[in-house]
Amino acid sequence: xxxxxxxxxxxxxxxxxxxxxxxxxxxxxxxxxxxxxxxxxxxxxxxxxxxxxxxxxxxxxxxxxxxxxxxxxxxxxxxxxxxxxxxxxxxxxxxxxxxxxxxxxxxxxxxxxxxxxxxxxxxxxxxxxxxxxxxxxxxxxxxxxxxxxxxxxxxxxxxxxxxxxxxxxxxxxxxxxxxxxxxxxxxxxxxx
Numbered sequence: 001x002x003x004x005x006x007x008x009x010x011x012x013x014x015x016x017x018x019x020x021x022x023x024x025x026x027x028x029x030x031x032x033x034x035x036x037x038x039x040x041x042x043x044x045x046x047x048x049x050x051x052x053x054x055x056x057x058x059x060x061x062x063x064x065x066x067x068x069x070x071x072x073x074x075x076x077x078x079x080x081x082x083x084x085x086x087x088x089x090x091x092x093x094x095x096x097x098x099x100x101x102x103x104x105x106x107x108x109x110x111x112x113x114x115x116x117x118x119x120x121x122x123x124x125x126x127x128x129x130x131x132x133x134x135x136x137x138x139x140x141x142x143x144x145x146x147x148x149x150x151x152x153x154x155x156x157x158x159x160x161x162x163x164x165x166x167x168x169x170x171x172x173x174x175x176x177x178x179x180x181x182x183x184x185x186x187x188x189x190x191x192x
Contacts, residue, residue, distance in 0.1 A: 027151025028064050030105045033097060035088065036136030041100045042085050044127050048107045051123060057115055065106045068150040072099035075155055082166040091160030091167055097146065098154040 084092035110120035
């Protein structure tokens with residue numbers, strides 16, 4: 001009975017928070033980013049995706065990485081929640097690590113593809129120089145060592161929104177605006 005309980009506890013711990021438990025999720029494995037690297041990749045995300053969209057000959061790994069990055073970006077509410085990439089306490093920080101790690105993996109994979117080797121390498125050099133200048137590899141957070149996989153979507157920590165002030169204000173403001181918009185649309189009009 002004790003062995004069963006320990007096995008269940010290990011299993012739930014492994015799948016309860018990310019994939020950093022050492023168990024490999026199915027799919028393409030995606031290396032992690034440091035917190036500082038994440039900020040630099042966020043600045044170059046549109047350039048990386050623009051290069052990716054130009055690819056005419058792709059492979060399964062490339063398509064999985066792009067799809068995963070898009071899914072994670074959507075789960076992270078398109079990066080619009082304040083602090084999602086800069087604040088380690090943000091309930092959106094882990095999923096931001098996931099989509100930005102996928103973005104970097106897309107660029108890394110493009111340097112192996114025939115149609116994008118040179119452009120990808122040039123962009124990698126530019127990003128690498130930016131990372132060195134900003135000291136990006138030294139800025140770590142709790143998710144910096146986490147490995148991601150195209151087989152496991154990382155959701156925001158929704159309960160954390162209540163305890164993370166910038167996220168709470170963002171969602172509160174969006175709710176007020178939405179209700180205000182509904183009120184204006186359905187307000188009875190006089191004189192018509």
